[in-house]
Amino acid sequence: MRSIDAAAIGTLGIPRLLLMDHAGLALARAVRTLTSASPAPIAVCCGVGFNGGDGLAAARHLHEWGYPLRILVAGRADRLREEPAVYARILRGLGCALRECATAEEAAELGSWLADAGVIIDALLGIGAAGTVREPVASLIRRINGAGKPVVSADIPSGLDGDTGRIQGVAVRAAVTVTFGLPKRGCLIANGPAHVGELVIDPITIPSSLLVP
Template structure:
């Protein structure tokens, strides 16, 4: 198995977008579908309540897309988000606005959030999706994300991480102060370098590599191997 650094994955994404003309929102859509598929595999009831924690970047946008697909399949997602819509990047903002029009429950989280109350709320949920941080995390996790991760980890619910468990440095496998302990990690495009280290396994657990439609030609520009092998 070949692993990529965060910088390499960013280059792969940019090649797909700018050289091959694949809109970035399509990559986000495919990430959301892959995450939703993993949730479906792990939940028996189609009416299950799913808590989706969405950060301030594209990882959060992946979570928004996953919420839409889960809603359309009959699940009951609630999205906990950390950035006001007007400050979001275009792709996450687009997916957020769709959720708003669909009347999917949206809960804004900040440093003023009563985390004890949120922890009690999670008791009625079946599963958590972690879409707070992706490969870009290189500094210690700060509030309010730190409290959110603590609440997620202490909920006793299975957690599915999108791309990287939030709090894990995807290059080094180091925990940046606090880290989501996922039951499964749906990593996008290619597995990340930090996943190859034993110390990261307790946080990633089962790693599912999701095809988000990056052309094989793009990948071959980095590696001389057949990705089908």
């Protein structure tokens, strides 16, 4: 998928923002299948990489559909990459606050913040993660799993290795995983099937000619 992403974005020139918006839309639709109109907020947990950008893009759609939101960034929001930062700016302009969580101690304060949510979006780590999950993401994953709420994961459950399906210390247990382009091998083998829940595959407008072997 990394080389397909590179071909779509680098070679064909499809703007990353466009793919991110479709990824966000696919996540928002998955939330809508779990709760059609939620009085409880949707908690959107975002990393500072592109996986987090997909979560922020989902937040924009959910806000438009009238869902109350709680948006979390694992780290300092000024570390967000270019396109995710665009969504952060849009969301703030729409009056949606972004809560930062940069340490394990700050993550420990989020128990009820997550438990009060109707659905949790996990957009902390995608296929760019490497090695054992570090703080504050590790503590956030434990809090997400402990909240007892349905979780929609972006691309792969955070903490699951996309290639091997092994848990990198700790991993989200999702109710639904919306995977972008093609399913990641790690979703299908080892610990993957026990963590992905229902697997939804969305092409996010990546041309089908790139998705066939």
